[in-house]
Amino acid sequence: MKFSDEFETRFAEMVPHYPTKRSALVPTLLYAQDEVGFLSDEVIVEIAGRLDLTELEVRNVISYYSMLTTKPRGKYNVQVCTNISCMVRGGEEILHHCAKKLGIGHKQTTADGMFTLEEVECIGACSWAPAAQVNYDFHENLTTEKMDRILDGYKKKGTQ
């Protein structure tokens, strides 16, 4: 199992920050997922080994956190917030618009592997609602037209 040098540097820095090895687990899983795309069996075995945990202990943690996934996702994970502040400003319309445009529903991935769509809980963009995150990038004060441009931009970027 090979991760990037950046991952290895961060991991080596992080582990001594804690009195117990497993404390590094949650951020390590997220960074590993960012590199591989999802938490594959291979990744789970590798991280469990590094942190002296059983595979089951790692899976038990993965299933708790909403950002962690053991299933492959599209290159761009479109996460639309529909929680209260976004809802009253049209967050649901944005979600439906994305679903229609991409032809997929909640937690589904387009056939070309480009996009996954997800309805998410509050992402901390309430005062700039409605909002969405594509991977880690925030997109705020959305309209359906703005969302079109954003998705088209990612599609272009992803096919280059």
Added chain:
Amino acid sequence: MADLVSHSDEVRVVSRRFGMGATNIDRYLELDGYKAVQKALTMEPDAIVNEVKNSGLRGRGGAGFSTGMKWSFVPKQSAKPKYVLCNGDESEPGTCKDRLIFEHDPHSVIEGVMIAALAVGAKSGYIYIRGEYRYLSIIMQKAIKDAYAKGFAGKNIFGSGRDLDIYWHGGAGAYEVGEESALMESLEGKRGVPRIRPPFPAVVGLWGGPTVINNAETLANVPHIILGGADWYAKLGTPKNGGTRLFCLSGNIAKPGVYELPMGYNLKKMIYDVGGGIPNGRQLKAVVPGGSSCPVLKADEVDVAMDFDSVAKAGSMLGSGGVVVIDEAQCIVKFALRTMKFYQHESCGWCIPCREGTDWLKKTLIRFHKGGGVMKDIDNMQYLAENMLGRTFCPLGDAAAMPTIGFVKKFRKEFEDHLDGKPCPYEKSAEPVEVMA
């Protein structure tokens, strides 16, 4: 990233350095940065605690507990190492203030953690940032590195002979982890399931050591209190509610944004003057005054001072500072449903009243909103919610129950208007939303 706003009534303390390039450590130093921690190094720990106590600073995460009091619970002697843990797992719907602090003034959080550590005798501090805030985690990692490079953190800080380590930590998506005991579990690499108390974290916390846990905004206030003095800070607010607060105005309001206003600022004025009122010629229907877990206030209940005690007296909570404004075109049943969907999704499932209660309430509200409700459901919802109160390990059960009780009690008519198979009379869009349900 996120747009900044301003209003003439603002009193800038924690937001003083917003938009001034203070992520850069040299700029931060020009703006009085790291002066407070150097002052704290010359003070006795008890004097730091007393200063914070006297300032009237209360927890900005939502509970509003006296910060100085919390610090004073940490035992002086401890066989195990003591810790300071900054809670930056901001995820209460309606709240987006810690994000701005991390984005614009990360060193103020580091400095706050350091002062807290000096006050309680801790040698390590952790800054936990929610996983979705990746760009802020990157900003914080750099800020910490810069502080180490200057000799402000690590061994022999500021040449004082004292050691103090500061670390960052990232989450991976979980509202529940914002609860302090679940936060510690998460930092220890586990599922974010709450711990039973007592013992309280101040006695048995991270890895079994005494731990102070404070919200990021709370800690960002601390350096200003040490420099400006407890009296100055206390006088900014109302009695027993010191200082200012970052209020996150969102929802159906003309000028949404994060505004720093004195504690006790009138909510009506906040909505109509600061926030510019309700757009599109509509009327105000209701306000959630402090994040989704706070009981709703009706339009005729908003003439209230926004401090912890006054909002509590008005039957709600100041909470996390998330002011969600709801106009007349919104359906309260749907609003209640969306709130409950959130809590059902985020309940960790550890305690039965919360796990089952949120699920039943969500199912009932979905059915009800579609027109499949019966009169008995209305009382049942209230009964169910009331029976969740105080019966769970952590406050998530209460956080789900309290707003539900408020919606049912204060907007009973809107619930009744959904009876007898009628389509939602308040719904704007014709298309029902079923994606997540």
